[in-house]
Amino acid sequence: MDLLNNRSSVSEFILVGFSTSQETQILFFAIFFLVYVAIIVGNLLIVISVIVDNHLHSPMYFFLANLSFFDLCLSSAATPKVISDFLRKHKTISWWGCMTQMFFMHFFGGGEMSLLIAMAVDRYVAICKPLHYKTIMSHRVLTGFLLLSWVIGLIHTTSQMVFTVGLPFCGPNVLDSFFCDLPLVIKLACTETYILELLVIVNSGLLSLLCFILLLISYVVMLVTIWKHSSSASSKALSTLSAHITVVTLFFGPAIFIYAFPFNSYSVDKFLSVFYSIITPLLNPIIYTLRNQEMKAAIKRLSKHHIGAGLTH
Numbered sequence: 001m002d003l004l005n006n007r008s009s010v011s012e013f014i015l016v017g018f019s020t021s022q023e024t025q026i027l028f029f030a031i032f033f034l035v036y037v038a039i040i041v042g043n044l045l046i047v048i049s050v051i052v053d054n055h056l057h058s059p060m061y062f063f064l065a066n067l068s069f070f071d072l073c074l075s076s077a078a079t080p081k082v083i084s085d086f087l088r089k090h091k092t093i094s095w096w097g098c099m100t101q102m103f104f105m106h107f108f109g110g111g112e113m114s115l116l117i118a119m120a121v122d123r124y125v126a127i128c129k130p131l132h133y134k135t136i137m138s139h140r141v142l143t144g145f146l147l148l149s150w151v152i153g154l155i156h157t158t159s160q161m162v163f164t165v166g167l168p169f170c171g172p173n174v175l176d177s178f179f180c181d182l183p184l185v186i187k188l189a190c191t192e193t194y195i196l197e198l199l200v201i202v203n204s205g206l207l208s209l210l211c212f213i214l215l216l217i218s219y220v221v222m223l224v225t226i227w228k229h230s231s232s233a234s235s236k237a238l239s240t241l242s243a244h245i246t247v248v249t250l251f252f253g254p255a256i257f258i259y260a261f262p263f264n265s266y267s268v269d270k271f272l273s274v275f276y277s278i279i280t281p282l283l284n285p286i287i288y289t290l291r292n293q294e295m296k297a298a299i300k301r302l303s304k305h306h307i308g309a310g311l312t313h
Contacts, residue, residue: 010169013098013185015091017082017178029086035282036079042285043068045299053298059137060126060240061295063119064288066146067247070112071281077104078179078277085178095169098180103161105277106182106204109255111153113211116248118145120218123244127222127237160203163196177270179277183259204259212252219245243287250280 018028050056050065078101085091093101125136160182167189175184182200186193219241226238254276289295 010095010171010173010188012092012094012173013180013188014174015085015093015178015180016174016176017085017091025086029083032079032083032086032278035278036075036083039075039079039278039281040072042289043072043281045302046285046288046295047072049295049298049302053301055294056298059122059142060119062142063115063122063145064295066149067112067115067119068285070108070115070149071284074105074108074112075278075281077101077108082178082278093180098185099161099165101180102164102182102185103157105179106157106160107153109153109276110156111149112251113156113208113255114149114152115146116251117211117215118149119244120215120248121145123237123241124218124222127241128225156203156207160196160200163199167191167193167196177273179273181258181273200259205256208252208255208259212248212256215248215252219248240292243292246287247284250283251276254280 018024046068047065050061081093081097081101122137126133129136164182164186167186168191169188170190172188175181175188177184182204183197186196186200222241223238226241254272258272258276289299
């Protein structure tokens with residue numbers, strides 16, 4: 001009963017964000033709003049193109065469409081609240097709103113991490129075992145990878161949030177961030193959180209670091225294989241692979257810095273959090289469309305189809 005009373009004494013958290021003038025806040029509102037619109041449009045374009053275009057009905061684009069969906073959801077977990085807060089003098093979020101925000105950010109973040117590994121497996125099979133590619137990357141395997149991503153995302157967030165929800169918050173409630181971030185929220189609890197801090201470091205930080213290292217090793221193996229087989233097909237594979245490596249680095253880099261060393265006072269974490277949850281979902285569709293001729297052609301066909309349909313009406 002005391003625990004519930006203590007927890008209920010903090011009904012909301014205050015988000016600091018950028019402590020700047022009102023004019024600067026309006027500027028940030030415009031920038032973040034445009035970025036969020038670009039995230040929605042860019043990722044939706046990829047998802048719709050993969051669904052409607054028969055040329056993109058392959059394992060690689062299946063994963064890419066789902067990655068775009070995860071990016072869409074990851075950015076939507078916090079960005080709309082961040083944008084609306086730029087127009088508010090008092091930036092607050094309710095206790096339950098904070099917990100919900102963290103749950104979905106880690107849910108989609110953990111799912112995306114798993115999906116990036118599945119995409120690396122797909123590229124490994126395509127490059128290193130091309131003759132067996134269609135047999136290995138069957139519809140059943142693709143579905144299994146996708147379901148596994150959702151399950152891992154759920155386990156990843158639940159294993160941390162089940163303990164965070166039970167923490168007593170009875171005093172400080174100011175978060176030096178744009179949104180609720182797990183390490184920052186844990187530090188506000190009025191109880192010993194050493195074990196939970198270790199759990200966050202292992203579950204989010206070290207897991208991200210381990211996955212990143214394994215992915216880099218797999219990419220080195222693939223690059224060596226491409227180097228040994230110099231051809232036009234290898235050139236296309238190299239272009240696709242370079243896009244994957246860029247996206248993986250942009251996703252795991254900030255995550256490792258934020259969660260592998262989360263309880264030290266680094267002001268840079270605020271900017272890394274924004275990069276991880278807002279900028280990366282924007283860059284992913286840009287990287288894949290700019291480096292992928294098939295995706296660019298599919299988006300052109302999609303736009304021409306809609307323009308043609310509009311003219312006929």
